[in-house]
Amino acid sequence: MDVGRGFGGKHLLGIEGLQPFEIAAVLDRADGFVDLNRRNDKKLSILKGLTHINLFFEASTRTQTSFELAGKRLGADVVNMSMANSSMKKGETLIDTAMTLNAMHPDVLVVRHQDSGAVALLARHVRCAVINAGDGTHEHPTQALLDALTIRRRKGRIEGLTVAICGDILHSRVARSNIHLLLAMGARVRIVAPPTLLAAGLEDFGVEVYTDMTRGLAGVDIVMMLRLQVERMQGSFVPSLAEYFHLFGLTYDKLRAARSDALIMHPGPMNRGVEIDGVVADDIDRSAILDQVEMGVAVRMACLDILTESLRGADA
Amino acid sequence: MSRPLLIINARLLDPATGLDVKGGLLAVGERIAELGPQVTAAMAPSGAEIIDAKGLCLAPGLVDMRVQLGEPGAEHKERIDSGAMAAAAGGVTSLALLPNTDPPIDNPAMLEFVARRARLVKLVKVYPYAALTKKLEGKELAELGLLKAAGAVAFTDADRTIANARLLRRALSYATLFDGLIVQHPEEPELARYGYVTEGALASKLGLSGIPAAAEIIMVERDLRILELTGGRLHIAHVSTAAAIEAIAAAKARGLRVTCDASPHHLALNELEIEGYRTFAKVRPPLRSEQDRRAVVAGLKDGTIDVIASDHCPQDQDSKRQTFAQAEPGVIGVQTMLPVAMRLHYEDGMPLLDLLRRMTSAPADLLGLDAGRLRKGSPADCVLFDPDAPWKITEQALFSLSKNSAFEGRLVQGKVHRTIVDGRTIYTAAEA
Numbered sequence: 061m062d063v064g065r066g067f068g069g070k071h072l073l074g075i076e077g078l079q080p081f082e083i084a085a086v087l088d089r090a091d092g093f094v095d096l097n098r099r100n101d102k103k104l105s106i107l108k109g110l111t112h113i114n115l116f117f118e119a120s121t122r123t124q125t126s127f128e129l130a131g132k133r134l135g136a137d138v139v140n141m142s143m144a145n146s147s148m149k150k151g152e153t154l155i156d157t158a159m160t161l162n163a164m165h166p167d168v169l170v171v172r173h174q175d176s177g178a179v180a181l182l183a184r185h186v187r188c189a190v191i192n193a194g195d196g197t198h199e200h201p202t203q204a205l206l207d208a209l210t211i212r213r214r215k216g217r218i219e220g221l222t223v224a225i226c227g228d229i230l231h232s233r234v235a236r237s238n239i240h241l242l243l244a245m246g247a248r249v250r251i252v253a254p255p256t257l258l259a260a261g262l263e264d265f266g267v268e269v270y271t272d273m274t275r276g277l278a279g280v281d282i283v284m285m286l287r288l289q290v291e292r293m294q295g296s297f298v299p300s301l302a303e304y305f306h307l308f309g310l311t312y313d314k315l316r317a318a319r320s321d322a323l324i325m326h327p328g329p330m331n332r333g334v335e336i337d338g339v340v341a342d343d344i345d346r347s348a349i350l351d352q353v354e355m356g357v358a359v360r361m362a363c364l365d366i367l368t369e370s371l372r373g374a375d376a
Numbered sequence: 377m378s379r380p381l382l383i384i385n386a387r388l389l390d391p392a393t394g395l396d397v398k399g400g401l402l403a404v405g406e407r408i409a410e411l412g413p414q415v416t417a418a419m420a421p422s423g424a425e426i427i428d429a430k431g432l433c434l435a436p437g438l439v440d441m442r443v444q445l446g447e448p449g450a451e452h453k454e455r456i457d458s459g460a461m462a463a464a465a466g467g468v469t470s471l472a473l474l475p476n477t478d479p480p481i482d483n484p485a486m487l488e489f490v491a492r493r494a495r496l497v498k499l500v501k502v503y504p505y506a507a508l509t510k511k512l513e514g515k516e517l518a519e520l521g522l523l524k525a526a527g528a529v530a531f532t533d534a535d536r537t538i539a540n541a542r543l544l545r546r547a548l549s550y551a552t553l554f555d556g557l558i559v560q561h562p563e564e565p566e567l568a569r570y571g572y573v574t575e576g577a578l579a580s581k582l583g584l585s586g587i588p589a590a591a592e593i594i595m596v597e598r599d600l601r602i603l604e605l606t607g608g609r610l611h612i613a614h615v616s617t618a619a620a621i622e623a624i625a626a627a628k629a630r631g632l633r634v635t636c637d638a639s640p641h642h643l644a645l646n647e648l649e650i651e652g653y654r655t656f657a658k659v660r661p662p663l664r665s666e667q668d669r670r671a672v673v674a675g676l677k678d679g680t681i682d683v684i685a686s687d688h689c690p691q692d693q694d695s696k697r698q699t700f701a702q703a704e705p706g707v708i709g710v711q712t713m714l715p716v717a718m719r720l721h722y723e724d725g726m727p728l729l730d731l732l733r734r735m736t737s738a739p740a741d742l743l744g745l746d747a748g749r750l751r752k753g754s755p756a757d758c759v760l761f762d763p764d765a766p767w768k769i770t771e772q773a774l775f776s777l778s779k780n781s782a783f784e785g786r787l788v789q790g791k792v793h794r795t796i797v798d799g800r801t802i803y804t805a806a807e808a
Contacts, residue, residue, distance in 0.1 A: 076581070155697055175699035176583035177653030196701070198583030233583060260586055261577025 437469025449478025
């Protein structure tokens, strides 16, 4: 069975392995949905009759709502299964869950799970398209796609830009997906983090690693802040949140090193005063954080649209 | 008493003496009565079973010094009879059983119970280890002297590191009373906590929590310092890193009584096996870099690594059909140890006798077993195998109750035709 990556296969499990033209195709299609989403009548019927299930083993409001809106606006029947408090949570029965779902005949599954590789495991055992909405510390492909769309619309391009991804890289699936995507699209990627929150062997990915914010931000076009994943922390990665903010929190002072038109991004939800100063986050001239949320719905619509094309008998 | 057994036209291989000649072997009762070039069909006693080996290799039955069976406590994963049958099919005639059963083997009654269960199975010889500490908790020493008297071949907390330096010092020191061997799982527990693969770019890409190779090196170096302090005998289980092997080589050169083993999976596989989140490649210690794997091969060739041991760890489907983080670690291996190890001969140029020594007389000597030798008067424990025959490791071919082999689907070279324990054939290959 094909569990291949991206749109060559039937699932979207990660950015790794996607070709630049595949990424560009998603962004192009999402562009059209951005306009649709700004109209009063946002409803299409291209997914009419199809069943889209959101299967979230980890609690999420933003991502789940974004996918739900995307499915509904395309006309699918959307069902949310919150597994965070379910008996199936622990993964002992992940394959059983897949079997159960098969019997419900969904057409698209959107899955978030706390373990890396869990979504691919599920995808091997279900008969429908699967979108990874975040698996452990592995990938979160739609986040990287929506970030790319945000950048492309604000900067007109991705190629040639320098992007600094800052903060808790070690625990971040957003960082991994963004690294794969930005490098594939020809951007330069810098990683800025305390040594305890860097992942081993990062240089092998083709990124430049910094442990000093001011140096890491020097001359960059995009500052991508990451949420400090306090819930994933087992042991002392940083001595205190106050110290983290002092050294790695994004302030105007540190931002001065970046280009004067540098864009600030954050996947949300933000810890104000931990990784980002609230005033910087709210700066409507610099911050693209709300754009990201808007692009999220459009990108997810594009992914749903592309993955269900074969079901509708249309050409790819 | 079974019929006398006469094997003729064999290539006799005895690693302990370096014997490698064409000849035959006669077993009368449970022991080897005669062996050598002079043994021919003409010497058959009346009523003897005569086997024409047709040039196949006849070697001492293998001694696997690191095996877990699920009995008692996890009989759904493996029982002594299924594990012993897998061993027999792998040419193993003696195995040492780790004490991490449930309940653990930490008292003489438990040890005798397990030994008796194994005797009733009447296949391979099973020698239990005893726990080094009560309940394997790493806090208080088990009754080492009484356990030794009850037949414990060595002391270990199995897959748990003896982390407390003071306790290890006392254990090594106390065990000198009866020249006891202590076996350590070398992994610094705090560095290894939360991790399950080797730290590095691949683990980072997959988003799997890593353990630095240094976790092993640190523990080995610490233990060697303690051994220097106490004297005694220490065996490091399943070494997997170049630096740890180097440290052990240096300690041996200083005259310390330290030995070590390596597993078939660490000599044959590297960390790339975890691609695609293959839970059958989740083992402890984790599979390492290719550079470390090559160091294991080199260590086996130059003798720094004394023994090859399977580290057989049965896990049922429910334990492995999980996300990588939640899957249980471990692979089975007692049945496939010989053919997997044979790649050292074919690909790395290791002499066959050297290779067999690491699975016969070397572990037997470490554990003080009367095994691992083709010698007049020794127990007639032998394996008849074809070193060249290729075959594919398939689930159907595996006798273990659990099928978690890291080598499933692979082609290997070296096929066991017959396994003999105490002069009695306990396994014959189907087509042989």
